[in-house]
Amino acid sequence: MMIPSPDAHASVNGSLPRQRRTYSIGELARMFEVTPRTIRFYEQEGLLAPERRGQTRIYHEKDRVRLKLTLRGKRLGFSLAEIREVIEMYDAMPDGNARQLKRLLEILADKRANMERQLEDIRLMQRELDDVESRAREVLDRLARQDA
Amino acid sequence: MMIPSPDAHASVNGSLPRQRRTYSIGELARMFEVTPRTIRFYEQEGLLAPERRGQTRIYHEKDRVRLKLTLRGKRLGFSLAEIREVIEMYDAMPDGNARQLKRLLEILADKRANMERQLEDIRLMQRELDDVESRAREVLDRLARQDA
DNA sequence: GACGACGTTGACGTTAACGTAAAGTGGTTG
DNA sequence: CAACCACTTTACGTTAACGTCAACGTCGTC
Structure with a gap:
């Protein structure tokens, strides 16, 4: 049996549980109750641009905030295209x-x-x-x- | 030339301009800035049930209110199915x-x-x-x- | 009595926002 | 090392909410 541990691909900095800097796609998905598919889709639509370590995506605080804002925008009825427009202009x-x-x-x-x-x-x-x-x-x- | 008049199919009760009771589909469409197609679709989905005079639909106050509530619900992100559920239960x-x-x-x-x-x-x-x-x-x- | 505006049904098309399935990679764990 | 996750890409499927088009009926008007 196993103690439920973070994702295999999650950043492993056991000595610093606060101040975590990176997230795996699965972590983020669970945090916001969406599927990884959704997160990849948002990237494809230009709403996210995570770092890559080899094949796998690495999400930083900035990405997490963007996802949060995106989902909030969605709840308020904005389309992904509208949200992207604002994000792009902001950048x-x-x-x-x-x-x-x-x-x-x-x-x-x-x-x-x-x-x-x-x-x-x-x-x-x-x-x-x-x-x-x-x-x-x-x-x-x-x-x-x-x-x- | 013609003075811009209400729809040909609108209720004609010239002596009582206030207290209008019925609306044509086109009138309603313009009032709420939707297309007739939308209104017929809402009917098909069980959100409206206008009276019929022959082929054509006749909308009363009750229908107008329902449409108003429906559109408000939509703006707030409810699906037509959810809105219908409430309407049905209310009825x-x-x-x-x-x-x-x-x-x-x-x-x-x-x-x-x-x-x-x-x-x-x-x-x-x-x-x-x-x-x-x-x-x-x-x-x-x-x-x-x-x-x- | 033709014309134009408005109405009708029916069927198919479209768009956004994902879901789902297939097939493969890479790390850890017993 | 085999099993097992979590992750990856590619591609096709799905659903909601209409749009669009065809083909037709019905007024009121010129």
Whole structure:
């Protein structure tokens, strides 16, 4: 029998359990509850660019953060293409020309507007849920009293 | 020439412009900026069930509200199947049995949790946007001063 | 009575975001 | 060394949510 150990391919720095620097694809997949396939797909789509040690991919903090942001973006309904656009512009920022930067600001304003609408949608949806729930509880109460 | 008038198939109750009761598919489509195809698809998926006058569909307030809720749900990342599930349960509520109602409450709690996570995601995303934006503005400023 | 705008069904096409299967590599473990 | 993972690439399959096109009916209008 074996003590459940980290992946064979994971960085092995047993003396420094905090401050881990690298991750295997499987580790990352479990951390974010996605499949390795998904992570490779994101790379193929230009959202990640992990280091390579031979054949295998090595993910650093930067990659982990990117994946986190990507998944957050997805939960908010952004397409991978949109997310990539922002990432690319962000990376190109230091030496970006004015036109590129202004375009980036435009995109950001757009996303921001999207966020605002989503906030409103959520508020409205929460009211709907409240409403439906209270009605459901009413009916349940009636049923309970009928039984009694 | 013609004064832009409502659809030929729209309900014609010229003397009561407020309190309109019915809509054509085209009207609804324009109101919500979707195509008629989309609306027919939603019907096919069990999200709408408009009245029929002969061949053509007649939409009432109830249908309009459903469409509105459906689109809102979509913006929040729900699948049409999920939305339909809630709608069906809601319709079946008055004479629903206890098991069904409890299931409905479960689903609602689930949606609620989803909303909460989305709220958090939005907050985080907004901070990211703030961050990226301020960096972009910095770079732009530097460029401007260089030119001067 | 032809025309154009709007409506209908039916069928096939498309895109995004992965899933899945096959076939191979490389390290460790009993 | 054989078995067993975890990882790799390649390629084809799948699902949701419509788009698109054809072929047709039905108004109101010129």
